[in-house]
Amino acid sequence: METLQVTDLKSFYGKAQVLHGIDLVARAGSVTAILGRNGAGKTTLLQSLMRLGPRVEGEISVLGNPTTDLSSDAIARLGVGYMPQDVRVFPRLSVRENIQVAARSVKSPRPLAEILRLLPEIETKLDVPASNLSGGQQQMVGMARCLSMRCKLLLMDEPTEGLMPRLVTQVGTILKSLAEEGVAVVIVEQNVGLVLEIGDVIQIVEKGQIKWHGSPQEVISANVLDRYLGVNVNENSKQIGAS
Numbered sequence: 001m002e003t004l005q006v007t008d009l010k011s012f013y014g015k016a017q018v019l020h021g022i023d024l025v026a027r028a029g030s031v032t033a034i035l036g037r038n039g040a041g042k043t044t045l046l047q048s049l050m051r052l053g054p055r056v057e058g059e060i061s062v063l064g065n066p067t068t069d070l071s072s073d074a075i076a077r078l079g080v081g082y083m084p085q086d087v088r089v090f091p092r093l094s095v096r097e098n099i100q101v102a103a104r105s106v107k108s109p110r111p112l113a114e115i116l117r118l119l120p121e122i123e124t125k126l127d128v129p130a131s132n133l134s135g136g137q138q139q140m141v142g143m144a145r146c147l148s149m150r151c152k153l154l155l156m157d158e159p160t161e162g163l164m165p166r167l168v169t170q171v172g173t174i175l176k177s178l179a180e181e182g183v184a185v186v187i188v189e190q191n192v193g194l195v196l197e198i199g200d201v202i203q204i205v206e207k208g209q210i211k212w213h214g215s216p217q218e219v220i221s222a223n224v225l226d227r228y229l230g231v232n233v234n235e236n237s238k239q240i241g242a243s
């Protein structure tokens with residue numbers, strides 16, 4: 001059974017149709033990266049999966065459970081973690097409390113020690129209010145919350161936006177280890193170098209449709225990034241190598 005299966009998803013804001021029949025699968029243990037130009041519908045896709053915002057038609061199932069008629073809370077309870085572009089931590093709560101709140105929503109949360117083994121960076125920040133953390137550290141807290149809930153599917157919208165190169169690499173490493181733990185990771189990402197490095201499957205969205213999908217190697221050999229995104233892979237790889 002696929003962790004996430006999306007069939008013929010159409011999404012609407014009022015009468016405006018933004019997604020036009022998306023088919024998508026995300027498997028346990030893999031990182032699926034969604035690329036596309038601004039306004040292509042990437043955020044709308046993640047929001048549709050969480051039943052936040054747009055009206056949807058089509059079929060979405062998480063671990064075999066149809067979710068189009070569920071609330072976002074019920075979808076989260078199936079084991080879906082969603083990190084929107086503006087990371088949502090509880091700013092006044094400490095890092096430890098942020099993790100505890102997430103842990104309370106499931107029956108058998110992952111022990112803190114195990115979370116810290118995967119995210120050692122936050123160990124020294126456990127008693128610091130989340131608002132005092134940098135954007136990158138807040139991303140880590142978001143991931144810690146997901147880990148504590150043992151989420152099976154993690155949806156992240158531009159997790160590396162605005163982060164320093166060192167943190168970008170770190171976020172990539174963590175996402176890869178989450179996938180190795182069996183999580184199906186789905187990221188919307190503008191950092192093509194990172195996507196090529198950690199993505200198992202790349203999906204290219206244009207005007208609300210998946211126009212192309214394949215492995216990072218196929219992306220490069222088929223030259224699709226240039227075609228759909230206007231990105232020169234060789235130039236981009238050089239930049240990532242430099243970081």
Ligand SMILES: Nc1ncnc2c1ncn2[C@@H]1O[C@H](COP(=O)(O)OP(=O)(O)OP(=O)(O)O)[C@@H](O)[C@H]1O
Pocket residue numbers: 013016018036037038039040041042043044045053
């Ligand atoms: N709340 C909304 N109401 C109406 N239209 C919206 C709403 N949110 C997004 N849209 C429109 O839907 C389309 C897709 O937007 P979306 O934010 O999903 O694109 P995106 O690929 O995530 O872009 P970006 O890379 O800039 O974040 C755009 O034309 C946008 O203007």
